Amino acid sequence: MLSKRPYLVPAFYDWIVDQGHVPHLVVNAGADGVMVPTAFVEDGHIQLNIGPNAVRDFHMDRSGISFEARFAGQPERIYVPMHAIRAIVDRDTGQGATFPDEPGETFPDAEGASAPMHPEKPTAKKGAHLRAVPDNGADQAIDETTTNEKTGRSDRSPDDDDPDDPPPGGGGKGGPSLRVIK
Template sequence: MKPSRPYLLRALYEWMLDNDLTPHVVVNAEWEDVVVPTQFVEDGQIVLNIIPSAVRDFIIGDDVLSFNARFGGVPMDVYIPLGAVIAVYARENAAGMGFGMEPGAELYDANEPQPPEPEVTEPPKKKGPMLKVVK
């Protein structure tokens, strides 16, 4: 089953815009492959304003959220794997959703250490027949 996060993120984003709210996204800035302005990261997280007037080339794909924005007057391409998205909320009233328990969220656990696969060993082979014919 496909993860529900991109669908929920797109729906909440559109809902906020339809209600004249300012969508913000909370990102785990320490997630692998995240590209965000590091000077604004606090406690390993960053909050980004994603209202259309603040971003360009905005895309919520099935695996990534990306856009271009200016930070301190300097343009930057932002790249956020959807596993790094912690929450989306409206600035005006904090309406939104935190992520992590939605269907398919376990597929985003790429940054979590995986337990080693157990070694598969064959059982020892016994010599001779295992069944005995009785008459």
């Protein structure tokens, strides 16, 4: 039977982060494929802060979790396969889920097949990349909206309004800004 961990761990992670709290993993450090600093292992387990402010290059899929974190000031590359996760908890409230081993439990790989993933090949998400563009006053040339001089209202329709559009003037204090261009 497929394990519940690959489905529940991301759900609990999102729930904890959405509350503004800090998610922690309890990991079986002796499990196959686990890459953690052994100096911080206690009684065969390690507790990892996986909050967005504590890690870099965080990636979670059905096969495991990988990220970079600092331990005693030294950066370490971490990989935790799903089968090694014993619990995910909210550091602030203690709420979360524990995962005992179940007989016949199988773990899907990143593509959905039931197979373990090899830790030396953690995959990175491919997605959109953002680039800072200096604000050189070109907003007027790019912005297609015009303002009616009598009413001071824009000729943009309500459908054109995007709550994610940045305010005019760029990133403030002369810094770079990001802008949604339709």
